Amino acid sequence: MTKVIPHSIFSEFDINLFKSGKHFKLYEKLGSHPLEVNGVKGTYFAVWAPSARSVAVIGDFNHWNEAEHHLHVRWDGSGIWEGFVPELGVGTLYKYLIHSNNHGVVTEKADPFAKSCEHPPKTASIVSETTHQWKDKTWMATRKDKNALDKPFAVYEVHLGSWKRKGDNEFLTYTEFADELVAYVKEMNFTHVEFMPIMEYPYDPSWGYQLTGYFAPTSRFGSPEDLKLLIDKMHQNDIGVILDWVPSHFPEDAHGLGFFDGSHLFEHPDRRKGYHPDWKSLIFNYGRNEVRAFLISNAMYWLDQYHVDALRVDAVASMLYLDYSREDGEWEPNIYGNNENLDAISFLRELNETLYANFEGIQMIAEESTSFPMVTKPVHMGGLGFGMKWMMGWMHDTLEYFKKEAVYRKHHQNDLTFSATYAFSENFMLPFSHDEVVYGKKSLLYRMPGDEWQQFANLRLLFGYMYTHPGTNLIFMGGEFGQTAEWNFQKSLDWHLLQYEYHSGIQQLVKDLNKLYQSYPALYEKQFSQEGFQWIDYGDHENSVLTYIRKGHDPEKEIIVACNFTPVPRKKYRMGVTKSGSLKEIFNTDDKKYGGSGMKNKTLKVSNVSWHGLDNSVEITIPPLGMVVFA
Incomplete structure (x- = not known):
């Protein structure tokens, strides 16, 4: 096997942008790229590891041996190691073996920019290239109109691993979803589908919220090419695609981003800012230029390469506050003596400004559970620049009200009417999400009081009230037909319930509510306006x-x-x-x-x-x- 040949696809301009945190298409430069150099086919590798003493590409092609394929460090102080390995092509398994300058630490890491990964629990990166020919030209040309804030958003939230399974509890594939899920979402008259995280993640019980492969669609359901086919098919059927995106934290798995080159490269070095006590995960260092460029490039990647229409940004509240989930003494105030994470705030503003400037017709949606002001106001007005924000207060108050027996409801009408006092302070999306049907909270149906008839009537009323309340709408899968059990990520929804009249009735109701919402402009044209x-x-x-x-x-x-x-x-x-x-x-x-x-x-x-x-x-x-x- 030929050794590594010195080669670079970085210009001086690229490096200056990267160092200043302004290179937002790093996926075109870092990572592995099959290409031809001087008539020889092979793969170019580039990785950011400024604390490394040496970086070797190891893989199935060299028996995972670090002796042969050492990358070359750039001379410009960027901390980027790179090189071209002839004869390597698509499908090659690889990792980076890094000897750190830090006390001789050695790490073995997946590629942060890998576009494909092995099926967990395996952890190698895969040299990948997709050649998908997009057929969604009509959708992309008219998306600006369909995705506007004065248009209907009826969102179906889906966890691909448990929407439906086949045979011996096996996952469906992206290509099977392109037939079955697309047809179902269209039949139900939803305008958008939101996928819970589909970037590569090692641990199924995390539901995808602990990412190790930010640029790689999870291999559980097929290849990157297959995911593009699924999104393309959604667009051809006039369905927008929202991806859950997690810039708030990442897991400590040995092959992941943590302690990448023997230093705190991606995570904040101060545990008070760099470690999340609730999720036992690491928090990005939002003040580091190259980390900001990594995250904004990642958001750009899904919008650019996968034609995604919106990102729903997870756990924004945990990013905004230094004392989030921390006791006194476990956090340090900012330079003004308060609890706002100024680096994270400026990152979110730059993220939203960059994405809206580069992609016509997209939306950025914040999952933000506090009263942080102006989340959906433009950055130039002092806002965070999101297009929409989940209305967590409405969701909580409404479910609290509905679980009460009808005889007591007259004493709690304020639970329902209070939302109108702040409904127009932000552009709110009303969510009944996956978080509301797990951990002993019960299904939406079984939260309802009364006998069976009353439980179903309450659920119909809940959805009717939701769709006529100001704001856009989101329902987690299973809710639309009155799933009785709590959501279980390890198995399919209980589709057999649709043989029963009450369940098929709920499904028909949601289908018709989606149609009602889209048919009457009074329900959407001024959905964010008093x-x-x-x-x-x-x-x-x-x-x-x-x-x-x-x-x-x-x-x-x-x-x-x-x-x-x-x-x-x-x-x-x-x-x-x-x-x-x-x-x-x-x-x-x-x-x-x-x-x-x-x-x-x-x-x-x-x-x-x-x-x-x-x-x-x-x-x-x-x-x-x-x-x-x-x-």
């Missing part, structure tokens, strides 16, 4: 009834929503309305096709009796544990 929402009455706690109006750009096309949170039907219930004429029922969660009792409203004549402070009113029927929508 102008898009008006209470009719939020004070009828005795009856546990809420009535409100949703508005879009056309004032003639507002819709009216009435929710009854008790099992007692409200007949001849007088409700104020803004206009004369007649009301037509356009949606009812109590419809028999959903498993309801079938209590409906015929076309209703509006009278000029003033009510609820409005000039006109109408008498309606609100079914038990039901939501009715009128146009």
